Structures are given as C-alpha cells and as structure tokens.
Amino acid sequence: MQDIQIEVNYDFICPWCWIGQRNLTAALQQTDAGTAVSIRYVPFELNPAMPAEGMDRRVYRSQKFGSWARSQIMDAQVTAAGLAGGVHFHYDTVARTPNTRLAHRLMQFAQQRNDARATGSLYEALFAAYFAQGRDIGALDTLAAIAAEQGFDADDVRAYLLSDSGEREVDAARARSSQLGVQAVPTILIDGTAISGAQPPVVFVNALRSAGQRKAA
Template identity: 60%
Template sequence: MQAIEISVNYDFICPWCWIGHLKLASGIREANLPVPVSIQYVPFELNPTMPADGMDRREYRTAKFGSWVRSQGMDAQVAAAGVAAGAPFNYDKVTRTPNTRLAHQLMQFAMSSGDAQKTAALYQAIFTAYFSEGRDIGRLETLVAIAAANGFDATAAQEYLTQGRGVAKVEEAERLAERQGIRSVPTVFIAGEAISGAQPPAVFTAALRAALERSAA
C-alpha cells in the first residue's frame, strides 16, 4: 500500500508547531487509514540571524513584542492551548531563545537513519526539552543527550553535528519553503495540499481521508 505523504514545516521555538504536531498526530489516529503515512520534517528557521549561542529570552521577547508583560500574556495563551492539546508549557523554566540550526541538523541526522518511529520520538523530545524542561536546545551537548535518550548513537550524532553535516539540506529546504510562499509555521502538506496553523484534529482527519480518496481514484 502506498503511504500518504505528509511534510511538516516547523521550527523548534514555535510553540504552535508543537501543538500542531500533537493535533496532527490525533488527526492521523482519528482518520484510521487503511494505508500508512510517511512524515517528513521540513526545517524553517524563524530567527535565522539569531546568534549561535542564542539570547536571553526576556531580553529577546521584550525587544520583539515591546514589553515583557505582553510577552507573558502571549505565553499564558499558548500554555492554555497546550493544556488542551497535551503539550505542557513551563515558560518559567525557559530562560533562553536558542538558535535552532543545530536542532534542525539533528533532525536531518535522524531522518537519514530511516527509522521513522525514533525520528518522530526525537522530534517530540526536542520540543519537550525546550518548552517543558527549559533546556537550551541550541547547545550541542543538549542535543546529543536528547538524541541518545531516544535511541540514537551519541557519538554518531555528535560527529554529524560538529562536521556541519545536514546544513546543506536545511538550507535547501528553506529555499524551497521560500519558493512555495511559506511565511509562517506550522505549515503542513498532506499529499500536496497545504494546511496552515495548528488546526483542530478534525481538519487533518478530513485532509487525510480526502487524500486517500484521491489516491484511490
């Protein structure tokens, strides 16, 4: 049976990408398809010029949104949406806004393994590490530890990242996103049909069933 192709444009500092990921997973379960799905994780850097070691989150968010109070209000809205989706946000633990390039490279490493289950687990684990545990996912040591905790070889992951492997694929994916007109994430493509934002599971379920009908026709 031919799998239904799904691609997810995301960034690890995007809270709605984590929420959208969980809603997509719920939509896949609800669709109960007779064919498998194949998910590709497509990098999209919201802050491509972020310093390599990141920035103090309060400083960054205050500059971006005009005040720390406004940022905290937005965080509270996200956290409430996260509760409903099953994503526990603990913003009191998040002290830095990281550069996510290395994390995107790590996902390239994971996808190159061909193990979809471990790759999906790593994707979830990176979001959890940042938003729930407040870990700095811009740091090599943090990412290698997360990879190892999810069944990947730590030495291989570290070599991949320190050698700059995966960078070309990340940059190629971002150029494609620009050509496709993607300006925000999450953006999910289900069999070529775009869905923007962290939509309810029912939206993804309907899109998956429609893709199945098109493939059958």
Template identity: 50%
Template sequence: MNVQTSNSVSSNIQVAYDFICPWCWIGEENLERALVAADLSVDSHITFLPYQLNPDMPVEGMDRKAYRSAKFGSWARSQAMDAQVTAAGRAVGLKFDYERAEKTPNTLAAHRLVWREQQAGRNASSLVKAIFKAYFGEGRDIGDLNVLADIAAETGLDRAKALGFLESGEGTTELLELEAATKASGIRSVPSIHIGAHVISGAQPLEVMAQVLRQSQLA
C-alpha cells in the first residue's frame, strides 16, 4: 500500500480475511482510505492472515446458486444479502457483480499465493485487492490455478513462476498452520484488523479506522 504522507504507523497491521468474504474487500478498502484520511503511512507491510470460511469446500468449488441456496435457506435470501453488500461496496467505490460469479470457490490456493509474496518480504496488498476484484467484480473462478496465475501476472508477477508454485502445493502446510494459529488467537470472524494493541472487527467505516490508526500512532 503506497501512501506518501508525513507521518507513519510503526506497528504492524494484521488483517485476518478470506477471499470469499465481501466485507473483507470492503474492510481492506476502508483501511486504505483510512490511512490517507489519518495522514499516515505504514513502515512495515500489512500482514494478511488466512481465515477460510469454507475450509471444507471442494477444490473445484461448487455451483454458487446451489451452495448459497442451501447455506442461507433460499436463493432469494442470498440475493437479498448480495444486494445489501453491493450497496455497501458501491458506497466506497467497489463494484460487485454477483451475476457473473458462477462458482463459490475454494480459497486455499489464493491464500497460498498471498503467503508466497509475504514470505518473500513483498507487500501483498495489490495482489489481495486484485483477487478480490477478480471474484466479486468480474466473476472469475479464483479457485482455478490458471486464473490465479493470470491475476498474479496482471499485478506484475511472473505468471510461470506463480503457476509453478501453485501447482507444486508448496506452502500448504505452512499456510494451514498459520490459519490454525490465527483462529487459536481468538479471532472468530473476518475481517479482523489488528493495529498495534487495537482490534477492529468487521468492515468498519473509514472514520473508525482512521481514529484507531491515530491512537496507535500516539500510543
């Protein structure tokens, strides 16, 4: 996240998230806007912590309409929830297009790709945002390894290396251990944003996040 400002937040920012969670995309957007509003930059990278909401999802994913209808009792209820989050996203400049999404994906591979970037010491914010947009805004199957490799390339990464990593299964054990530690720390929902000693649960408005950022700077 490149924010050129006069002040900084020295403490690490940790974000527990899942790519299947629309509020996580909104929360990440609000966090980025809050950094600007608070006139702050980040000395250390934002660390993204995996938290799969559907850990038992088949690798190939499931038909979205069938899955959501079963989970929420009806397709009509699912659509009502989609409309609510679409409006919330629109308010912060994010475009949700659920009609284009045919699958509810397995997100493990996407989390592994982010883990790879963080292990290399690189800021993964651009990749995270690109994956969110690909699924919620473009209806792409982010459980498909080739799709993930395409997204990686679109953010400037080497496609062949990204695909090779995804196909190798590398990082799976480490990713699952990190996820277990995240859940063991007491996090029960996402997004959960830790800024120093402060915790923000849910996609709170940018004003709330900006206030916490300022408090963290003064602590």
C-alpha cells in the first residue's frame, strides 16, 4: 500500500502551526501511521515583505494589531492553547519578528536529503528555537547552529543559504499552495483533504484513518 501523502503548509512565525504540528504528531502516534506516511513541509510566507533583518517584535505587533496590549492578550490565548498539546511558548524571550525566508530555504535543504526523521526534528526545533528560546531564526548563524544541533553539517547549511539555492522552490511552493486554495496556515493536506487550523488530534486521526481505508480499498 502506498504511503499516505501529507503536506504541511506552514510559516515559522505562526504559533498555531507549531500547535498543529504537535496535534498531527499525536494523531500519527494514536493511529500507528508514522511509518505509513510521507510528509512534505510546504513554505507559506506570511510576511514576504518583512525586512531581511526582521523587526522589533513589540513595534511590529503593535503596528499589526493596533496596540501592544492587544498583542499580549493574543499571546496569552495562544500560550494557553499550546499547553493542551505540550507546547510551551515563552514570549518574554522573543525580541524580534524574523523574516522567515532563510528558515524556509533551510527546510528545502533538509528535505532534499530525504531523511524524514531529521527533517521532522529540524522543523520542530525551529519552532522551539523561536517561540520557546527567543532565538532569531532569520539569522544565518542561528539557523546553521540549529541545523547542526539536529545532525546537519553546519558548513553545508551555510554554503546552501549563502547561495540562491532553494529560492525558486520556496516561490514555487507558495504558488502551488495558492492554486490549491490554501489561504492561511496551518493548512494540512492528508491525501488531498485539507484541514485548516490547529485542529485537535481527533480530527487528524479521522482523516488519517479515512485515507488509510481509501488506500486499502
């Protein structure tokens, strides 16, 4: 039976994408489908016009949401929602909102190596680095260090990110997502069935079981 194809449309500055990933992982464990799926991480830049060096988070969020107080209320809501899935946000450590282009290209680098376990670990590590540790995931040095922590060669990562490798792939992925009707993240496609938002594990469990039944038939 062919693997169930999962496409995860994401951006690393989206906290709900991290929660959604944890819920998907929980569903894979509950259905014992981890070895029967193929996961592709599809970049979806929420702020493509963000300066390459990023912005002070307080300034950016105050401009985007009208006030810093409103931003803090939203952060508190996300933090509370994350606890149910074992996701721990530490917004007090996050000083900047990054441009995530380099991080998306790093994921392209990882996926080209066809090591699903390492790629999945890197994906999780990038969210944790930003939301839990306050690291600047828009900076090349930070990304190379995170990749090395997950078993990738830091020099290879640097060479890749200093070139233009992965640029076209990121653009093409976003264009394809738009053609498929993806308008927000997280959007997770399980064998073509789109699930929008950080849905609870049971939603993913049902989708995985339905996909498995279709494959078996």
